[in-house]
Amino acid sequence: MPETCNICNVAISARQSPGLPVSVNECISLPGFSWICKSCTGKAVTNIMDIKDVIDEMKKEQRDLMQSIQHFSGVVDELNIQLKDIKQARKEIDDLRAAVSSLKVENSSLRSELEDLQQYSRQDNLEISGVPETSNENVYHIVAKIGQVIGSVPLENPTGDSRIDVNGDWRVVGGSNAPGGEYPFMVSMRSSGNAHFCGGTLLNTLNVLTAAHCVIGRTTGNTISVAGTNTLNAGGVSRGSARIILHANYNTQTLANDIAVVRVSQAFAMTGLIQQISLNTANTGAVPAILVGWGRTVTNGPLPNNLQHLATNTITHANCVSQWGSLVTQSQICAVIGAGRGACQGDSGGPLLQTSNRAQLGITSFIRAGGCAIGWPDVYARVSSYIAWITSAVNS
Secondary structure: OEEEOOOOOOEEEOOOOOOOOEEEOOEEEOOOOOEEEHHHHHHHHHHHHHHHHHHHHHHHHHHHHHHHHHHHHHHHHHHHHHHHHHHHHHHHHHHHHHHHHHHHHHHHHHHHHHHHHHHHHOOOOOEEOOOOOOHHHHHHHHHHHHHHHHOOOOOOOOOOOOOEOOOOOOEEEOOEEOOOOOOOOEEEEEOOOOOEEEEEEEOOOOEEEEOHHHHOOOOHHHOEEEEOOOEOOOOOEEEOEEEEEEOOOOOOOOOOOOOEEEEEOOOOOOOOOOOOOOEOOOOOOOOEEEEEEOOOOOOOOOOOOEOEEEEEEEEOHHHHHHHHHHHOOOOEEEEOOOOOOEEEOOOOOOEEEEOOOOOEEEEEEEOEOOOOOOOOOEEEEEHHHHHHHHHHHHHO
16 A cells, blocks of 8 residues: 655655565565554664653653652651641640630639639628627638638637637447448538538428528538438539528527528429438437548548448536537537547438437537647537427428
8 A cells, every 4th residue: 555654755656564574666564553664764763762862761761750759758647747747736725725624623612612602701601690799700701711712721719718619510430331221311511613622411302401501601502412322522412502591599609509401592302311300399409329520530631422320429518528528419419439449520410319219409510729639528509409490491
């Protein structure tokens, strides 16, 4: 078939035989090339060398491309490392945010405590019928409240009687862990930050009986009642406070009439673990009794997590007066079991029960200064002397 030499453009005619060298009319056909003149074969070879150079150049470019790919692969690895660093930084930022949130919660709790102080200084936080306290007494209780905010700060005794321990908050020394559900009327009085500060007993679904010195100076917003648990760190049902009612004749110097009722904001549901207390109505003398509270086991020791109870004995009024003198009145009852067992710091407001019927005989009030359970009678507000007042407070 007619064809033109692809190098010298001379017209040629030959039969094509693809893949085989053919010599026809001074023309040849090389594998992979069109027909060319013999005189052009040198040029064809030159073209082949050019093609080889092109192939070599392509191979070089391929090597350069591979090096570029390797370089970019290293860049990707570096970016992955940086990405991991970014993720770690984000985690650290999240941890910092969580820490800031925790600090905000703690700051909120402290702010609540400080607001408590401010409100008490204005005397608008308690319902007290009768003559208001003197300014000196107000100053003492504000300082006492600051002590609760910043820690356990020993306070100068404002009562005028050096025998009374004003820094002791009643804890059980020499007692043992109470079985679960043994005292379903027990209430743990706590701050808005869930810190236990006193004990109490459940009068009914809405009212808690405690000591006046436990709640004087506290706001309803910073007074929580927890019932239905033997442990401080778990369980129970919490209720806020709607009212705090103090006895009108509570005396901060002698601790006479040391009784109060806290009205919760929402009724407790009675269950096997939440029950109301029975109150003793008789003028009881010396009988076997039980002291109950979340008690330190030694003076200034750590708070136990589990509710404590201790078998003790009440003594006659005459016997108590022989040791305490006129400081103790007929509206108070005393109990003692001997050195090494008794009340200590941390649970004012808790109950003293009559062993025979579990009726509440007393509300823990004060102990002898100089140490816990030293063999001196502990003093309680006598519940039977306040039945009418309790009924009035509950119905108010």
